[in-house]
Amino acid sequence: MKSARHGARGVRDIAALAVRHVLAAWSGASGRSARALGRQRGAVPVLMYHRILSDGADASGIEPGMFVRASAFGHQVEWLVSRWSVRTLRQALDSPPSHDDEPFAVITFDDGWRDNLTVAWPILERHGARATIFLVRDWVRDGRGEDGEFLRPRDVSMLAAQGMDFGAHTVTHPRLDGLDAAAIESEMRASKDAVEAWTGRECETFAYPFGVSSPRAEDAARRLFRCAVITRGGWWRPGHDPARLPRVAMHHDMTSTRWMFESRLAAGD
Secondary structure, X not given: OHHHHHXXXXXXXXXXXHHHHHHHHHHHHXXXXXXXXXXXXXXXXXXXXXXXXXXXXXXXXXXXXHEEEHHHHHHHHHHHHHHOEEXXXXXXXXXXXXXXXXXXXXXXXXXXXXXXXXXXXXXXXXXXXXOEEEXXXXXXXXXXXXXEEEOOHHHHHHHHHOOOEEEEOOOOOOOHHHOOHHHHHHHHHHHHHHHHHHHOOOOOEEEOHHHOOOHHHHHHHHHHOOEEEOOEOOOEOOOOOHHHEOEEEOOHHHHOXXXXXXXXXXHOO
């Protein structure tokens, strides 16, 4: 029975993906996605990635929401830089969204996976783009986590020297809504201190693990950082609470084609 249920779920997933492909292609070919993007003037899409896997890498056991393939990511960065400027989150904070501003986008990565260096960085560099990477202190300190390899402090230092930006993502990646105020502050402050030590510059940005915040976490973020980002919520608009800046999540199963990427970006999920 268990095998049958899993098989049925797999068929449903494939069918849902096929429907998304068709709807995205129709939305792109009809101009609907382009019109929706045009209505976003004055707002900024902050894109959220985790891992960028090479096209031939084994992705079995990795949730589709945790990665994008290298070829798809390359097309996405090319699409972005051909239309808008691409800024780090630090740069965006210095010139936040304005109705009079030229459009721009921000690329972010959560956790600090090693493929951010080995796969994503060459693509970003080729297109003259830079991004912000939010680091989990213990995973980067050790170079490893339960699920794979992460950047090491020397990698962070090298990338920072090349113009990449880094933010804090706690010490151990807990759900902050389950911690008391002292524990939240400790997780934030220690990760901030580590990022500053590795990069040699002030750490001004923070990402809530799992995209989950709480009033206590937001209070701490306001004291310690210029901004903190969540997941979902659409595009960053003038007047947004800096402790809850929204992002658009980029998933393999949602953005594997140009039409799907445009549709996802336009929807702002």
